[in-house]
Amino acid sequence: MGNKLKGKDLIKLGFPxxxxxxxxxxxxxxxxxxxKKERILEEAKEVLKTPEKFQGNAIWGKVAEGLVKPVEVKMHQLRNTRVPFSIYGENEIDEQAKFQLYDALKLPIAVQGALMPDAHYGYGLPIGGVLATDNAVIPYGVGVDIGCRMCLTIYPISISFLKGKVHQFENILKNHTKFGMRETHDKKQDHEIFYRDEFIEIPLVKRLKDKAFKQLGTSGGGNHFVEFGTVSITEENNEFGLKIGEYIGVLSHSGSRGLGANIAKHYTYLATKQCPLPKNVQHLAWLDLNTHDGQEYWLAMNLAGDYAKACHDNIHDRIAKELGAKPIAKIENHHNFAWKEMVNDRECIVHRKGATPAKNGELGIIPGSMTASGFIVRxxxxxxxxxxxxxxxxxxxSRKKCKEKFTKSDIKHQLNMNNITLIGGGIDEAPMAYKDIKKVMAxxxxxxxVQGTFTPKIVRMDK
Structure with a gap:
């Protein structure tokens, strides 16, 4: 018997x-x-004998599914008509982004869609695209940075303290935040998330555990940031029990790092193999939630979302320790994720790719740019x-356009005009790259x- 297991070995066992x-x-x-080949063949024999016992198993679940109820692989065509949709701030959104949504609305699984006023072209769903589907999840409808999110902590510290000790606050960000592919914290911290079953039972996720551990409490590149700024509470009846006034705040924006990126890549590949689509919409390939891969992605996606939250918690804990103060309020939300929600009295999978959940009474943060205030919203x-x-x-x-259009001097001028200190940050993240947040809010x-605002003062980004 050769060492390498081959198809004929499985046929000998009785595999169809x-x-x-x-x-x-x-x-x-x-x-x-x-x-060892012998051991694998013994297990394979058991799977063949009673495949239903192995459904959901990390290694053999997919094989059992192939024996009991194989996933039907067939070319899907788009419908001729779109499902219902709404577009907000239509005149401010580029045509490419609209056409991306229009294509998604014709998917056989689509139920309803929407485009937010900050929308622009992306891969798969446009950024700012929201899509409800029937029992199916689109990995590119969630996005590569699964669980990318905002987190704001508010401190009972006078604003004058921030103005008077800029260098001290700069040093906190320089020393206690890490960005991009290379930087990690010297002193690693453990977290309960690493004891989750998914890190044991899902083979792909298991392999990513060491990377996730190293990257805990770090932020990605691009538009991710950690900022000190001024929080202005404008509504007395706000949900977090703060009086009208000004406070020091820490705002962070980042996602699930290498863990989420690898999960997205792996399951997008599986989706494209299981769900062939016309070339112009192949990034919208989905996984049926009744399949092994669909259920596994759902678990992995939720883990990545919780890991992203753990990263933000770690960042804010480190900064709170340096400030020597406890936050009096914390507001946070995902904006790259999929949720099970009721849409017109039926349970759907609601994808928000670059969109903030806004259920009645739900709090969230909508940032502006490094020179423009963001908004605390209900x-x-x-x-x-x-x-x-x-x-x-x-x-x-686009990032490419920014590099062609702007210079470091242009950015410096904008920062000086708005009295902003920037640590890191590239030309592709110039404040001028972004739309007018006031128009978007209108x-x-x-x-x-709107419940309040957050105005950046000291901004830290990737170099």
Missing amino acids: KNNSINIALGQISRYRKRE GLGNKESLQSASHGAGRKF NQQELVE
Whole structure:
């Protein structure tokens, strides 16, 4: 008997000559190739005998599914008509982003859609796109940075303290925040998330655990940031029990780092194999939630979202320790995620790719830019928007355009005009790259109610 397990070995066991053999060989090659052939064949025999016992199993679940109820792989065509949708601030949104949404609205699984006023072109769904689907999840409808989110902590510290000790606050950000692919904290901290079953039971996630541990409490590159700024509470009846006035705040924006990116890449690949679509919409390939891969992605996605929250908690804990103060309020929300929600009395999967959840009474943060104030908002539960709002100001110029159009001097001028200290940050994140946040907010008054503002003062980004 040769050491390498082959299809004919499985046929000898009695496996049907269909795709279940390819699935088994793929799973074994990916996750069990260092183990003895005899042992694997013994397990394979058990799977063949009672496949229903192995459904949901990390390694053999997909093989069992292939034996009991194989995933039907067929070319899907778009419908001729779109499902209902709403667009907010239509005149401010580029045509490419609208056409991306229009394509998504014709998917056989689509139920309802919406486009937020900060929307712009992306991969799969546009950034600022919201899509409700029937029992299916689109990995690119969630996005590569699963669980990318905002977190604001508010401190009972006088604003004059911030003005008088800029260098001290700069040093806190320089020493206690880490960005991009290379930087990690010297002193690593443990977290309960690393003891979750998913890190044991999902093979892909298990392999990513060390990376996730190293990157805990760090932020990504691009538009991710940690900022000190001024929080102005403008509503007495706010949800977090703060009096009208000004406070020091820390605002962070980042996601699930390498963990989320690898989960997105892996399951997007599986979706495109299981759900062939016309070339112009292939990034909208979905996973049926009744399948092994669909259920596994759902678990992995939720883990990545919780890991993103753990990263923000770690960042804010480190800064609170340096400030020697406890926050008196904390507001946070995802804006790259999928949720199970009721849409017109039926449970759907609601994808928000660059959109803030805005159920009635739900709090969120919509940032501006490094020189423009962001907004603390309370959702109004608008059903036409699928209870969503914008996730920021939205890009006016692409990263490439920014590098062609702006210089470091242009950015410096804007920072000086607004009295902002910037640590790191590239030309592609110039304040001028973004739309006017005030216009964006004006276009979503029926979606959210403003409770306060956050004005950046000291901004830290990737170099």
